[in-house]
Ligand SMILES: [Zn+2]
Ligand SMILES: [Zn+2]
């Protein structure tokens with residue numbers, strides 16, 4: 001059912017005002033208590049649990065939090081989605097903690113040369129670097145960078161290095177899945193695709209291209225038109241998530257690779273054999289070749305990354 005947008009009426013608040021509302025211990029405590037609550041909380045319940053030392057001001061603080069973060073209902077006070085997101089931002093640890101993990105070798109293999117990669121965590125960003133080759137991207141990135149993106153500090157708890165890398169891969173895929181359908185995972189805004197191409201591309205097993213300083217001739221940039229949340233990756237990465245490819249991988253015992261994870265052993269060998277060809281440039285058309293034991297799947301993608309064809313041939317060419 002479509003609800004006309006203008007039927008939901010609420011005054012907007014300025015970002016500075018939102019921050020000043022939240023910059024208070026009692027108000028944050030109210031959000032936390034309501035977040036843990038199984039249902040609506042009455043005024044007196046909130047007074048006991050959220051403001052034992054500040055009882056006289058509870059009404060004032062609640063007034064600041066409603067209607068944007070807390071809603072008053074006939075049964076009591078409940079958290080609104082915006083209030084939930086504030087609590088969640090605190091729980092992910094991104095706002096409140098700043099852990100660091102120095103570079104150390106892991107059991108994961110470099111996608112390009114097979115060497116054991118090193119993992120680093122700093123300023124809420126996980127990065128994986130190959131000590132032997134150029135990795136996926138050079139330029140301003142640290143030497144040998146194979147992957148680098150933000151990962152909340154809460155994701156480090158109780159995980160070994162390899163498990164952290166796996167979790168980061170899974171999180172990455174879960175963010176780009178809605179983006180591939182045009183929806184921003186952060187704000188639900190519209191996502192547009194653009195391409196960044198190197199006209200002079202040259203890359204081999206060890207080195208990134210001297211001209212674009214990356215491994216791939218074409219990068220797809222997915223960006224939210226509202227909040228600017230963006231991800232970039234080569235188009236073959238999109239093809240990996242297509243049902244034809246997933247079914248193919250499943251048949252060959254490689255299903256656990258999508259979302260991409262555990263880049264070791266057979267998984268790593270398989271990933272290394274994927275190739276991508278830019279067939280046309282205006283508009284773009286890409287051909288992704290996915291060879292496994294005895295069979296090859298060829299997927300062709302257009303400018304919008306729709307899969308046009310997905311054809312399996314066996315190694316005798318049939
Ligand atoms: Zn390498
Ligand atoms: Zn290049």
Ligand SMILES: [Zn+2]
Nearest residue numbers: 184187224227
């Ligand atoms: Zn967005």
